[in-house]
Amino acid sequence: MIQIIAGRKGSGKTKRLIAQTNEAASVRHGNILFIDKGKDYLYDVVHQVRFVDASEYYISNPNTFYGFICGLAAQDYDLEAIYVDAFLKIVGVNMNELEDFFKNLNVVLNQHNINMVLSVSADPSEIPEYAQGWIQEA
Numbered sequence: 001m002i003q004i005i006a007g008r009k010g011s012g013k014t015k016r017l018i019a020q021t022n023e024a025a026s027v028r029h030g031n032i033l034f035i036d037k038g039k040d041y042l043y044d045v046v047h048q049v050r051f052v053d054a055s056e057y058y059i060s061n062p063n064t065f066y067g068f069i070c071g072l073a074a075q076d077y078d079l080e081a082i083y084v085d086a087f088l089k090i091v092g093v094n095m096n097e098l099e100d101f102f103k104n105l106n107v108v109l110n111q112h113n114i115n116m117v118l119s120v121s122a123d124p125s126e127i128p129e130y131a132q133g134w135i136q137e138a
Helices: 013-027 062-075 087-091 099-111 129-134
Strands: 002-007 031-036 050-053 079-084 115-121
Touching: 002 013, 002 099, 002 129, 013 031, 013 079, 013 115, 062 079, 062 087, 062 099, 087 115, 099 115, 099 129
Parallel strands: 002 115, 031 050, 031 079, 079 115
Antiparallel strands: none
16 A cells, blocks of 8 residues: 655655654564665664665666565565655656556555555645545645
8 A cells, every 4th residue: 555745845744754654663563664865864763664775776766666665575575564755856756757657566565465655745736646545634
C-alpha cells in the first residue's frame, strides 16, 4: 500500500514522516526502513529502523528506485514498511511522470505486503488524479 504526505517545503512533512517511522518501529513486528537523500535525519530515526542514504546507491530516476525497492523486497521477507523522505528529489522527476511507475510499484508492494509512505514536496491539490487516493489527511 502506498501513502503520500504532501505539502510545500517547510510544511512539516519530514517531521511527520519521522514520527510515523518511529511509531511504526514501536508497534510493528517486521523490519522498518527509512530512505532519504542524505544523512541529515540519521539520528532522528530510532535505532530499530534501518536508515538508507539513497545517494550511496546512485538512485537518480524512477527505474533505479523501483529496482532498488524490488531488491529490498526480494532480500528481506520481514520488510513491513518503507518510509521515504524527499521522494521527488530521489527519483528526479515530478509526479505527473510517475503514473506507470506507481502502478508497478504498487503491485510489488502488495505482493510482498509492504506499506510505503512517501513525502512529496507539492501542494496536495497539485498531486495528479491517479495518486489522490493515497494522500494522508493532515
